[in-house]
Every structure is written in structure tokens, then in C-alpha cells.
Amino acid sequence: MANPNNIYEEIGIQPIINAIGSVTMLGGSTPIPEALEAMEQAGSSYIPLIELEEKAGSAIADMLNVPAAYITSGAGSALTLAAAAVMAGDDDKLIEQLPNTNGMKNEILIQKRQRYWYDRCLETSGATLVDFGTNDKTSPEDLENAITEKTAAVHFFMVEQELDPNALSLEDTIEIAHNHNIPVLVDAAGQVYPLELMGKAIRMGADFQCVAAKYIGAPQSTGLALGTEKMIRQISKQSFVGYEGRRIRGIGRPHKVDRQEMIGALTAVKYWMQTNHEERLDSIETRSQTIVNLLQGIKGLNATLINNSIGHQPFGVHITIDESIIGMTLQDIVDKLKDNNPPIWTRVSNKNSYDLNSDYSDNIEIHMFGLNSGEEVIVGEKLVELLG
Numbered sequence: 001m002a003n004p005n006n007i008y009e010e011i012g013i014q015p016i017i018n019a020i021g022s023v024t025m026l027g028g029s030t031p032i033p034e035a036l037e038a039m040e041q042a043g044s045s046y047i048p049l050i051e052l053e054e055k056a057g058s059a060i061a062d063m064l065n066v067p068a069a070y071i072t073s074g075a076g077s078a079l080t081l082a083a084a085a086v087m088a089g090d091d092d093k094l095i096e097q098l099p100n101t102n103g104m105k106n107e108i109l110i111q112k113r114q115r116y117w118y119d120r121c122l123e124t125s126g127a128t129l130v131d132f133g134t135n136d137k138t139s140p141e142d143l144e145n146a147i148t149e150k151t152a153a154v155h156f157f158m159v160e161q162e163l164d165p166n167a168l169s170l171e172d173t174i175e176i177a178h179n180h181n182i183p184v185l186v187d188a189a190g191q192v193y194p195l196e197l198m199g200k201a202i203r204m205g206a207d208f209q210c211v212a213a214k215y216i217g218a219p220q221s222t223g224l225a226l227g228t229e230k231m232i233r234q235i236s237k238q239s240f241v242g243y244e245g246r247r248i249r250g251i252g253r254p255h256k257v258d259r260q261e262m263i264g265a266l267t268a269v270k271y272w273m274q275t276n277h278e279e280r281l282d283s284i285e286t287r288s289q290t291i292v293n294l295l296q297g298i299k300g301l302n303a304t305l306i307n308n309s310i311g312h313q314p315f316g317v318h319i320t321i322d323e324s325i326i327g328m329t330l331q332d333i334v335d336k337l338k339d340n341n342p343p344i345w346t347r348v349s350n351k352n353s354y355d356l357n358s359d360y361s362d363n364i365e366i367h368m369f370g371l372n373s374g375e376e377v378i379v380g381e382k383l384v385e386l387l388g
């Protein structure tokens with residue numbers, strides 16, 4: 001087989017070793033072979049995309065045990081389309097008016113504690129984010145008091161592996177919002193395992209939940225909107241397919257998804273729901289442990305296995321250092337790894353990399369997601385060479 005890297009080297013780009021994990025800026029996902037094969041087949045015929053969205057969406061909804069689903073151009077696009085959907089609903093005039101929100105309910109409430117990297121995707125619809133609660137805590141009254149006649153939805157950021165005891169829970173959010181007839185949007189992009197998390201927010205009563213298909217072996221340019229029949233119908237009206245198929249010009253026109261990608265996402269969901277997750281997790285744990293073992297006994301360095309199997313990025317290695325002993329900062333280590341041939345990419349992590357409120361960064365996390373088999377040894381040995 002030809003060296004798959006030649007295609008990059010031909011144009012002067014050196015492939016890297018990805019020790020960060022699933023990050024968009026490095027490619028985001030490794031599509032599974034089954035998805036790639038299905039995509040190739042999908043490319044050989046033309047089909048009406050409205051029909052493909054409907055059929056693929058309903059197959060995904062059945063597999064995930066939710067009323068309805070829609071394939072989008074990433075979870076980010078699902079957020080934008082959902083925000084547009086809660087403002088314009090089924091009204092074609094309003095759909096064509098966005099992102100100008102004059103005369104519409106246009107505020108999306110979000111807990112101050114839950115402000116995060118991707119909340120911007122809601123605003124690109126024309127909606128305005130309005131915080132409630134404080135950085136320390138959110139109470140039910142905070143949400144009650146924040147609701148006005150301008151409120152279009154309440155947004156919730158779901159991270160089951162790090163449940164936040166000071167946030168208002170999803171249960172309370174749904175109860176309070178629905179008492180006021182306000183829909184609830186949930187970003188559960190990384191909540192792909194245990195499998196029951198896929199669609200959990202919808203089964204709890206939320207109106208919309210997004211999933212990033214990059215985390216389950218689909219092309220990284222795909223995402224899933226899950227939701228009630230009504231929400232998904234309204235999202236479809238905002239999509240590029242609605243724009244071209246209904247001749248109603250919604251804001252989703254630039255969020256294109258190819259038919260190959262739709263089939264890739266559908267195939268990835270199918271395999272994700274059937275795959276042997278015990279085996280998957282065992283392998284990731286063992287490979288993470290390989291790095292932990294290599295790094296034992298280095299003075300001034302502490303490497304531990306991250307004990308987590310929930311979400312999109314199980315296990316991995318957590319590294320902290322005593323700079324005075326190591327004689328380098330974490331950033332120095334990151335820079336030196338990048339100077340390797342081939343470059344090894346890691347980064348200094350925030351406590352929670354999505355959290356806009358937290359700026360302290362005291363560790364490096366290494367994840368197996370983007371490491372080809374065996375590369376964990378290269379990464380571990382390079383660290384030993386640098387620091388041992």
C-alpha cells in the first residue's frame with residue numbers, strides 16, 4: 001500500500017503524532033473503515049438529500065431511542081440550527097429574517113458557571129446569550145428570575161464525567177423551563193459512552209441534544225441533532241437542505257453536509273451502538289498504562305492513569321511536574337515534543353479545557369484517541385529521553 005502520508009508530504013506538510021486526543025484543529029476523528037467504505041459507495045449515486053436526511057435521521061433516532069434525529073455539519077452546526085429553530089419555529093418569514101431577530105424571542109439563557117468554548121455557536125444564529133446564576137452557584141430561583149418574555153430557550157452543557165454539584169441540574173432546568181413553555185437545548189457533544197447517554201437528555205424531557213459524531217468514528221465534519229419531532233422538523237427547515245429543497249432561505253445554507261458524510265455518520269452510529277466497548281476501553285486503558293509505566297521513577301514528574309471511562313475520551317495520562325526539579329516548565333515540554341521528528345503534539349491543559357471560567361493550567365494530559373497503535377511507546381520514550 002502506498003504511504004498514506006505522501007499526500008500531505010507532497011504539499012510540504014509533515015504529519016504529526018497526535019497525543020492531544022480528539023481536537024478539531026488536528027483533524028478531530030479517525031473515521032472507521034466501515035464508514036469510509038460506505039462513503040465511497042454513497043458517492044457513486046445521486047439521491048435527493050431531503051430524503052437522505054429523513055431516512056438517515058429516522059434510522060439514527062431508532063438506534064438511539066429518541067423521537068427524531070438530523071445529521072448536521074458538526075455538533076457546532078446543530079447548536080446554531082437549534083438556536084435558530086427555537087426563535088423562528090415553523091414561520092417561513094421569520095426563518096428568512098434571521099439572523100435579524102427583530103420581533104422574536106431571541107434570548108437563550110445559560111448558567112454563568114456553564115459558559116464554555118462552544119456557546120458561541122448558539123449566538124451565530126442571531127440569538128443573544130443571557131447568563132443566570134453566578135460563577136459559584138446556580139439556584140432554581142436564578143433560572144425563575146431570569147426568564148422573561150424574550151426567552152427563547154434555556155441551554156444546558158452536559159458533562160456526566162464531571163458532574164457539577166453547584167450547577168442547576170438538567171432535571172431542574174427542564175422542569176422550570178417547561179413550566180414556562182420554554183424549550184431546553186442540551187450540548188452533550190462528548191457524551192457518547194455509556195451508550196445510554198446518547199439521547200439521555202431527550203428521554204429526560206429536553207427538546208434538543210447534540211452529539212459530535214467526530215467522537216464515534218464518523219467524519220469530524222458531521223454531528224447529530226437529536227430531539228422531539230417538532231424540534232427536528234424546525235431544525236430541518238433551517239438546514240441547507242431546507243434552503244435548497246423548500247426554497248426558503250434559512251441561516252443553515254453554509255452548513256453543508258455531503259451525502260457521503262451523511263452515510264459516514266449513519267454507519268458510524270450503527271457501529272458505535274454494536275461495537276465491543278469493553279474491548280475498546282481495555283485497549284485504551286492498557287495503552288495509557290504503558291505510558292504511565294514508562295514514566296515511573298522520573299524525579300520531579302508525576303504520571304497517573306486518568307480513571308475515567310465516561311464520555312468521548314476515556315483514561316489517558318495525567319502529568320504534573322515540579323519545575324524546580326525538572327528544570328523546565330510544562331510549556332517547555334510541549335515545545336520540545338513538537339520539535340521531535342515527527343512532531344509530537346500535546347498541550348498544557350486547563351482543569352477543564354472547555355471551561356471559560358478556569359484559567360489555571362497545571363498539567364499535561366495525553367490521550368490515545370489520535371495515537372496510532374504503538375505511538376504511545378514513542379510518546380512515552382520521548383518523554384523519558386527529555387526528562388529522565
Ligand SMILES: *Cc1c(COP(=O)(O)O)cnc(C)c1O
Pocket residue numbers: 024073074075076077118187188189190211212213214220221222223354
Ligand atoms: C467538539 C464539541 C463541539 C463541537 O462539535 P463539532 O462536531 O466539532 O462541531 C461542541 N460541544 C462540545 C462539548 C464538543 O466537545
